[in-house]
Amino acid sequence: MTTGVRRRMGVEERRQQLIGVALDLFSRRSPDEVSIDEIASAAGISRPLVYHYFPGKLSLYEAALQRAADDLAGRFAEPAEGPLGARLLRVMGRFFDFVEEHGPGFSALMRGGPAAGSSAANALIDSVRQAAYEQITAQLRVPEPPARLELVVRSWISLAESTALLWLDGRRVERAELEVQLVHDLAALMAVSAAHDEETAAVLRRVLADDPADGPFKTLVTRLIALASDRF
Secondary structure (H helix, E strand, O other), X not given: OOOOOOOOOOHHHHHHHHHHHHHHHHHHOOHHHOOHHHHHHXXXXXXXXHHXXXXXXXXXXXXXXHHHHHHHHHOOOOOOOOOHHHHHHHHHHHHHHHHHHXXXXXXXXXXXXXXXXXXXXXXXXXXXXXXXXXXXXXXXOOOOOOHHHHHHXXXXXXXXXXXXXXXXXXXXXXXXXXXXXXXXXXXXXXXXXXXXXXXXXXXXXXXHXXXXXOOHHHXXXXXXXXXXXXXX
């Protein structure tokens, strides 16, 4: 008869295990509802051993948040090939995948859960927003956008965050519809800015020219023209 022997983890391996366990628990419930005892139990170790690797729940939460932030930032990455609308739809699909996977934790963080007001947490949130901004401007093929276009992209990122939070509250709108709507929202924000800024207008013209007839940007234009025709 063979007796199984539990392998002892190294320090970094154990830390990474605890971060993964904590992130899983924080993703299913608001972090302020998760105790160190629960984390220890889920990891199969004692409470004092958790404190051996992390000074307290705040430090473990921030470590879990760092992993989640890296994950979320990576979901905005997309090869700059093909029509912009299709690329952004894929990005929004991965963004909402993350929101679904980490719903309570995402909501607690954005609305002010534990550590949400700490300098470390704020820095991580800002780093994700900056990574998203850089990825979207890369998708637009404008590495150094003019001031109005920068405002558009940063406003759109904030809109995506608030839309995800509202969706989590009741999911009253189909997720796929919201993904398309957010792509349309970016086009609409760009159109408003383009009415006042020729540099943004030039970017929007290029985007529309590259979009196929059934792409999200051309579809939005068609719907708006039909709406205007009905009213005027």
